[in-house]
Amino acid sequence: MFVPQAGYDRAITVFSPDGRLFQVEYALETVKRGTISIGMITSDGVLLAAEEQIDKFQDENFSRKLFVLDDNIGAALSGYVPDGRVLIDYSREICQNHRLVYDECATVEYVARRISDIKQAFTQQAGVRPFGVSIIFGGVDLDKIPKIFVTDPSGSYVKYFLAAIGNKSDAALSFLAKYYTNKITLEEAKMLAAAAIKRTSISEKQIKIRFLE
Template sequence: MLPAAAGYDRAITVFSPDGRLYQVEYAIETVRRGTLAIGIKAKDGVVLAVEEKTRKLQINNVTQKIFQVDDHIGVAAAGYIPDARTQVDHARFFAQSNRLIYDEPVDVEGVAKNIADMAQQFTQYAGVRPFGVALLLAGVDKNGANLFLTDPSGTYIGYDAMAIGAGSDQVTDFLEKSYKQDISLAEAASLAVECIYLVSEDKSSTKHMKMAIIDTKTKAMRKVEDEELEKYAASAKEKAGRHPA
């Protein structure tokens, strides 16, 4: 760090002379060091996929990085996952309150904005630190399929396809070239697997992947089981010019 900037990373509420909040930037760097998470919007739903690196004796049938906020909304996280749990609990409370007050499911953008507002509060006051996690919120509401990104700065932005975590820059470049507006859910799921293979050390199995789908017909999030994930992986390998394992 340059001498002129020294000391400005000590307090979260102090801007550096060049207009930066270093603690917020450090939190965003934490997200970049997390394992990959991907969201892809299709014409008939939304796909969330993550890479989870498990230890040899770890029970891996419980997903650590994909959460359900409401029947129709799911979240994929990258970064400091305990922070993600706090934000997801906050989002669940907001979603259930909306059902009780208005007797209707909450909009996906409303949840994204609520989480982003919460994150922004933790960049503004002394005695706290920013959340070290970014979230991809996917869901189907009255506006159709939606995908939003929230980050530690309190920003939320809508996307057709987005990647966060380690290798996300490379995956985002790949998505910009490969994504099409009329993509189907099955094609989006296969594309998500292809993205994980692009940056993962394991380029054959699906044991290090978790996936969830929210489709426009049921408007309900469901976990993708191993057998179905294998089919998407086989399709991804075939598309990439590799033979299925």
């Protein structure tokens, strides 16, 4: 639980006396309240999995947490979904522009870094707020090596072999770490990801999986 200090929790561009940006911390808390998403490097490529909470009368296209950005790159998000949709649109634009200029797919890291730059800028500009969403970018570059990068509201991005974001992601990671190896196959990864997400108390019908190779 956060304890506001003076006006530092309202101004995103001002550090508190103990070196904290409260609005960024609030955005990170928003991610923790979102449904879980998982990224996993397998022996065959990259697996992305997510919980999607869909009302039975709702069009599932409006609750998606998994997205295709280009032929070689996908993304899974957790947190404030409207913020995520904006960043997914930015990501697709980045991929399209790179393809038009260089006649090849952008790398996974390039897209993750560009989105992280946008997120970071929103932590230091007046009149805006941080994006309340974390994104797992996964895919296979021209070097045929599967890669996963995770961006968070602070603007940082980190490379992983196995990642989870959202509600109970720490518990999911602890479970995944018991069984994950870099030789895991796609089918094994599907079962492992589904089992990990089930441990966050949702039904299998709400689990969506995408694979990139």
